[in-house]
Amino acid sequence: MIRMTVSLICLILLSAGIGYAEPTGRDIMVKVDEVDNSRDAVMSSMMVIERGNSKLVRRMESRTKQYGESLKDERTLIRFVEPADVHDTAYLTWSYDDPEREDDMWVYLPAESLVRRISGGGKKGAFMRSDLANEDIEDRAVDDDEHTLTGEEEVSGVACYVVESVPRPELKKDTNYSKRVQFIRKDLYLPARIDYYNKRGKLLKTATFGGYKQIDGIWTVTRFLYETPRRKTRTLLQRSNISYNQGLGDALFLQNNLMR
Amino acid sequence: MVRHFTGVSAISQTARILALLISLLIPLTGARGDESPPDVEAEEIEVSGNGIKGDPFADDDLFSSDFADDSSEAQVPQNRVKLELRGYLESRNRLRTTDSGLMSTRQRLWLEGHGGYGATEAVGAEPPLRVFVSGAVDLDPAAADLSDDHDTARIYLEEAFLTVDRPGWNAVIGRKIHRIGTGDGINPLDLINPLDYRDPFATGKSDARLPVLLGLATINLSVSGSFQEANLDVIVVPLAQVNQLNSPGSAWESPGLQKLRAGHREGAYVLEDQKEPDRAFDQAEVAVRLAATLSGWDLSLIGFYGYLDSPVFEREYRSGPGVMQTLYITPIHPDFSAFGFAFAKGLDRSTLRGELALKPDLPVMTKDNSLPGFSRTTVMEGVLGIDRTFGTNLYVNLQYFFSRTSEAEYLISDTWAHGITYDVHDTFLRDDLEAGVRGIVGFTGQGWSFETYAEYQLADDWLFQGSLLFFEGSESGAYGQFGDNDMVTLRVRYSF
Numbered sequence: 001m002i003r004m005t006v007s008l009i010c011l012i013l014l015s016a017g018i019g020y021a022e023p024t025g026r027d028i029m030v031k032v033d034e035v036d037n038s039r040d041a042v043m044s045s046m047m048v049i050e051r052g053n054s055k056l057v058r059r060m061e062s063r064t065k066q067y068g069e070s071l072k073d074e075r076t077l078i079r080f081v082e083p084a085d086v087h088d089t090a091y092l093t094w095s096y097d098d099p100e101r102e103d104d105m106w107v108y109l110p111a112e113s114l115v116r117r118i119s120g121g122g123k124k125g126a127f128m129r130s131d132l133a134n135e136d137i138e139d140r141a142v143d144d145d146e147h148t149l150t151g152e153e154e155v156s157g158v159a160c161y162v163v164e165s166v167p168r169p170e171l172k173k174d175t176n177y178s179k180r181v182q183f184i185r186k187d188l189y190l191p192a193r194i195d196y197y198n199k200r201g202k203l204l205k206t207a208t209f210g211g212y213k214q215i216d217g218i219w220t221v222t223r224f225l226y227e228t229p230r231r232k233t234r235t236l237l238q239r240s241n242i243s244y245n246q247g248l249g250d251a252l253f254l255q256n257n258l259m260r
Numbered sequence: 261m262v263r264h265f266t267g268v269s270a271i272s273q274t275a276r277i278l279a280l281l282i283s284l285l286i287p288l289t290g291a292r293g294d295e296s297p298p299d300v301e302a303e304e305i306e307v308s309g310n311g312i313k314g315d316p317f318a319d320d321d322l323f324s325s326d327f328a329d330d331s332s333e334a335q336v337p338q339n340r341v342k343l344e345l346r347g348y349l350e351s352r353n354r355l356r357t358t359d360s361g362l363m364s365t366r367q368r369l370w371l372e373g374h375g376g377y378g379a380t381e382a383v384g385a386e387p388p389l390r391v392f393v394s395g396a397v398d399l400d401p402a403a404a405d406l407s408d409d410h411d412t413a414r415i416y417l418e419e420a421f422l423t424v425d426r427p428g429w430n431a432v433i434g435r436k437i438h439r440i441g442t443g444d445g446i447n448p449l450d451l452i453n454p455l456d457y458r459d460p461f462a463t464g465k466s467d468a469r470l471p472v473l474l475g476l477a478t479i480n481l482s483v484s485g486s487f488q489e490a491n492l493d494v495i496v497v498p499l500a501q502v503n504q505l506n507s508p509g510s511a512w513e514s515p516g517l518q519k520l521r522a523g524h525r526e527g528a529y530v531l532e533d534q535k536e537p538d539r540a541f542d543q544a545e546v547a548v549r550l551a552a553t554l555s556g557w558d559l560s561l562i563g564f565y566g567y568l569d570s571p572v573f574e575r576e577y578r579s580g581p582g583v584m585q586t587l588y589i590t591p592i593h594p595d596f597s598a599f600g601f602a603f604a605k606g607l608d609r610s611t612l613r614g615e616l617a618l619k620p621d622l623p624v625m626t627k628d629n630s631l632p633g634f635s636r637t638t639v640m641e642g643v644l645g646i647d648r649t650f651g652t653n654l655y656v657n658l659q660y661f662f663s664r665t666s667e668a669e670y671l672i673s674d675t676w677a678h679g680i681t682y683d684v685h686d687t688f689l690r691d692d693l694e695a696g697v698r699g700i701v702g703f704t705g706q707g708w709s710f711e712t713y714a715e716y717q718l719a720d721d722w723l724f725q726g727s728l729l730f731f732e733g734s735e736s737g738a739y740g741q742f743g744d745n746d747m748v749t750l751r752v753r754y755s756f
Binding site: 084087104117119176 | 305318323392488556605609648649655692755
C-alpha cells in the first residue's frame with residue numbers, strides 16, 4: 001500500500017511537474033492569438049506620424065469578422081477618412097489561417113471609381129508613409145513564424161516572456177524582418193514591446209504597446225508607439241470606439257460593399 | 261480488525277494525501293488553464309495611476325495632445341445623419357513641347373460631399389441611404405483660346421448619386437462613372453462611360469471617362485462550396501452617352517477629323533453635325549454582369565447592349581435642288597452588342613488580370629467610298645496583364661492587348677492589332693516621392709505613348725507633380741495621331 005501511495009505521489013508530482021513546465025514560444029503565441037476571441041470588431045484608428053517638425057495624420061475605420069470552423073480566417077475592411085486625398089479609399093482583405101492559401105485583397109480607388117484586386121506584393125512597403133510596414137497591420141498566423149522562448153524580462157515594471165519569432169523559411173522573402181523579439185506580458189498575454197530586426201540582424205524599429213483596456217470582456221491594446229531610430233521618425237497609433245461582437249453581417253465584407 | 265482498520269487507515273491516508281495534493285495542484289494548474297480573462301476588479305491585474313500596471317502610456321501626455329479630438333469621438337448612433345464636405349484646389353498647366361504653346365492652364369476648385377441617413381446594421385456600418393455629390397469650378401483660359409471644347413470658366417456637376425443599401429441587394433441611381441473591366445487602361449468591356457473628350461488621357465496609359473446618368477442594381481447571390489462571393493449587377497443607362505467629337509482647333513482633334521472638316525470647307529461634301537442618341541429609353545444602354553469569387557479568382561461574365569462611343573461616318577448621297585447629288589457624311593453612333601469575360605487572380609506577389617470581349621456586328625468604317633461608309637463585322641478584343649511588386653515598392657505592370665477583326669480587307673481596321681501597356685514606378689524619400697514611367701506601345705501601326713513622371717507629397721495636404729508625355733507614330737495611329745501634343749504637365753494640388 002505504501003508502495004502504491006508513493007507511486008501515486010510520484011505520478012502526481014510528475015504530472016504536476018509537466019503542468020508547471022515552461023511553456024514553449026509557440027504556446028505563448030497561441031495564447032496571445034487567443035486573447036481576442038471576438039467574432040467581429042469595429043474600431044476607429046488615428047495615426048500621427050512625426051517626421052522632424054512635420055506631422056502627418058491618418059484616420060481610418062475598420063471592421064473585422066472571423067470566419068471558418070475555428071474562427072481563424074478573417075475578413076477586414078479598412079476605409080480611410082484622412083488625409084483628404086485618400087478619403088474613402090478602402091481595402092478589403094480576406095486572410096486565411098492556412099499558410100498555404102493566398103490572401104484575397106481588393107482596393108477601392110474612389111477617384112477612379114474602381115475596385116481592383118491586388119496582391120500581397122507590397123507587404124514590405126510602409127503603411128501610409130508611417131513607421132509601420134503593411135505587414136505590421138495584417139493578421140499574422142501563429143505558424144507563419146517559428147517561436148522560441150528565450151527568457152523572461154520586466155518591461156515597464158511587469159513580467160514578460162521574451163519570445164523570438166523568426167519567419168518560416170518559405171516566408172522570409174515576404175518580410176522586412178529577420179526576426180521579431182516579442183515581450184509578452186505574463187498577466188494579459190498581450191505584447192508590451194516588439195523589437196524588429198532587419199535582414200542584416202540589426203535593430204530596425206521598436207513598437208511599444210499600452211493603453212490596455214478590457215472592452216466587452218476582451219483585453220485590448222489601444223495605444224502603439226513605433227519608433228525607427230535610423231530614420232528619426234515615430235508613429236503614434238491610437239484605436240478608439242472599439243466594440244466587439246456586434247453581429248456584423250457578411251455583406252459588409254464583400255467587394256460589392258467597397259464602393260461608396 | 262486491526263489489519264482491516266490498518267488497511268482502511270492506509271487507504272484513507274493515501275486518499276487524504278491525494279486529496280491534499282490535488283487541492284494544491286488545482287488552483288495552480290487552473291490559473292494556467294483558466295480561459296477567462298484576468299480581471300482588474302478581482303485584483304488579478306494591478307492598477308497603477310490611470311491605467312493598469314505596466315502601461316507606458318497611462319500617465320504620460322504623449323497621446324493626449326494629438327489624439328485629444330479622437331478620444332472625444334462618440335459611438336456611432338444607430339440612426340444618424342452624416343454629412344461631410346471635402347475637396348481640393350489645383351493648378352494644372354500643360355505646355356506643348358513642339359511649339360511651346362500652352363494647351364491648358366486649368367485652375368480647379370473641386371468639392372465633394374457625402375451624406376448618409378438611416379439605422380445602421382451594426383456599429384460602424386454605413387447608413388443604408390447614402391448620397392454622394394461632386395462638382396467643380398474650372399478656369400482654363402488657354403484651352404478656351406484653342407477651341408470651343410472649353411469655356412474660360414465652367415461650373416459643373418461631376419457625379420451625383422443616391423445609394424440604397426439593403427440586406428441582400430443595393431441600388432444606385434444618379435450620375436456616375438461605373439467601371440466593370442479588370443484591365444489597366446485598356447478595357448474592352450468598359451462600355452458605359454464615354455471618353456472625356458476635353459482631357460482624354462488621364463495618364464500615358466489610361467483614358468479619362470465621363471459620368472452618365474444610370475441606374476445600377478446589385479443582388480448578392482447565395483454561395484456555397486468553393487464560391488466565396490457572387491453578385492448579379494444590372495446597369496441601365498436610360499439615354500446612351502457617347503464620345504463627343506472635338507471642336508476645330510482642339511488639341512485633341514484628330515488629323516482624320518481635321519481632314520474631314522477641310523473637305524467640308526472645300527465643298528467636296530457636307531459634313532453634318534454629330535448625331536448622338538437623343539431618345540431616352542428608346543436609345544438606352546443595358547449591361548448585365550454576373551460576378552463571382554471562386555478559390556481566389558475574380559470571374560465575371562458580362563453582356564452589353566448599347567451605342568458605339570466613337571462615331572462611324574455614315575455616307576449618303578442626297579439629291580440637291582438640281583440633278584446633282586451631294587455626298588453627306590454624318591457622324592453616327594449605331595447600336596451593337598458585346599459579350600465578354602473578365603478575371604483577376606492574386607498570385608503570391610503578382611496579380612493576373614484579363615478581359616476578353618466578343619463584339620459581333622460591330623460597326624467599323626470601310627476603306628473605300630462605298631455606302632453607307634461603314635460595315636458590320638465581328639471583332640474580338642482581349643487584354644492579359646500581370647503586375648508585381650519587387651523589393652519594397654518597385655511596382656511593375658505589363659499588359660498585352662489585341663483585337664482581331666473579321667473581314668478586315670474591306671475595313672480600315674487591320675485583321676490583327678496588338679500592343680502592350682507598361683507602368684514601372686518606385687518610391688523614394690521615405691515614400692514622399694513617387695517616380696516612374698508608363699505608356700502604351702502598339703505593334704501594328706497604332707504608334708506609342710510614353711510618360712515619365714514624378715510626384716512629391718509635402719505633408720498631407722500638398723501634392724507637386726511633373727510629367728513629360730510623348731506621342732509618336734503614324735498620323736493614322738491611335739497614339740501617333742497626337743504626335744504634335746507632346747507635353748509637359750505641372751500640377752500643384754492642395755487637398756482639404
